[in-house]
Amino acid sequence: MRIAALVCLAAAISLSGCTIGGVEQTQSTPSASIPAPPSGRVDVAATITQQRRDQIKRVVSLRITVGGSVTENSGDRRDPISITDVRLVAPGFVRQPEVAWNHRPVLIQSNVPVALPITLADADCTDATPRGPSGAIVTFDDELGQSRSITLAALEDDGLLDRIRLHDCAVASLEERATFTLGSDWRPAQLEGQRVWLGSVDIARTRPFGSPVEVTGALGSVLVDFTPVTPLPWRVPAHVRSRLPIVASSSGRCDGHSMGESSKPFVFTLWVRADGADVPLVLAVPTADLAIWWGLLASACDAIRGSD
Numbered sequence: 001m002r003i004a005a006l007v008c009l010a011a012a013i014s015l016s017g018c019t020i021g022g023v024e025q026t027q028s029t030p031s032a033s034i035p036a037p038p039s040g041r042v043d044v045a046a047t048i049t050q051q052r053r054d055q056i057k058r059v060v061s062l063r064i065t066v067g068g069s070v071t072e073n074s075g076d077r078r079d080p081i082s083i084t085d086v087r088l089v090a091p092g093f094v095r096q097p098e099v100a101w102n103h104r105p106v107l108i109q110s111n112v113p114v115a116l117p118i119t120l121a122d123a124d125c126t127d128a129t130p131r132g133p134s135g136a137i138v139t140f141d142d143e144l145g146q147s148r149s150i151t152l153a154a155l156e157d158d159g160l161l162d163r164i165r166l167h168d169c170a171v172a173s174l175e176e177r178a179t180f181t182l183g184s185d186w187r188p189a190q191l192e193g194q195r196v197w198l199g200s201v202d203i204a205r206t207r208p209f210g211s212p213v214e215v216t217g218a219l220g221s222v223l224v225d226f227t228p229v230t231p232l233p234w235r236v237p238a239h240v241r242s243r244l245p246i247v248a249s250s251s252g253r254c255d256g257h258s259m260g261e262s263s264k265p266f267v268f269t270l271w272v273r274a275d276g277a278d279v280p281l282v283l284a285v286p287t288a289d290l291a292i293w294w295g296l297l298a299s300a301c302d303a304i305r306g307s308d
Helices: 160-175 255-262 287-307
Strands: 013-017 032-035 043-050 059-068 081-089 106-108 114-119 136-139 146-153 177-183 187-191 192-207 213-219 224-228 242-251 267-274 279-286
Touching: 032 081, 043 081, 043 146, 059 160, 081 114, 106 114, 146 192, 160 279, 177 255, 177 267, 177 279, 192 287, 213 224, 242 287
Parallel strands: none
Antiparallel strands: 013 146, 032 043, 043 059, 059 114, 081 106, 081 136, 136 146, 177 192, 187 192, 192 242, 213 267, 224 242, 267 279
């Protein structure tokens, strides 16, 4: 599922290393046109998206479509251009343009959209608002083997990047007072005739404790229910270390389609209230423990199937 996704580019575009004419913007379509000698015109449209599976990795995608004549005709053949580097220019994130794009070159066919993943840098929490518009720099090799860069400026991202930044800053502020991590000790058990596994969320607080910190909500995944044993809201004890006991269980969706298609089977959410703000915290099972969790879930699903 994509969240808060579209970024319309009615942007200034420039080519580095070559002479450009004026930028032509259409009124009906959020795109831009650039001269691309010797191949004729190249129309570029782009959006920024984020899929559910990319949220935990803090990755967004620049979805780009290159239209018009992207290459020079060679009889009936067109050679695609190849994108070799993508940099996001986002003032809300620290040194974002320096984040390397560690991917293989991506071939671009005319009018065929591609999604180019971009890893976000740390949020810049020194200012309440970003200090300018976002942009992107896309470097490509054309059919002649020449490398050029397209700069997409003044992106309007429908608030997606700012929402990510505000969330990151809220989490950083909360972590100055308390950190919440998924415990590592999960054990199978029987509860009301159901096969479950028991564990905890481990909490570490920083002195002085200050105003109360409360857990106000919890959310599991498509495959796993994630339920605090203590009724919510639950006030975190005034101790340096404490635990919130959790019961994890199968959601009942044990069919092959659900098991195979779930993008975040072991990613959970806690809502924590501090200083009047509710902050959603993402808790993910570490990669090293995924096999254990799959085994616990498989055992629970076997019990459900056996009771049918």
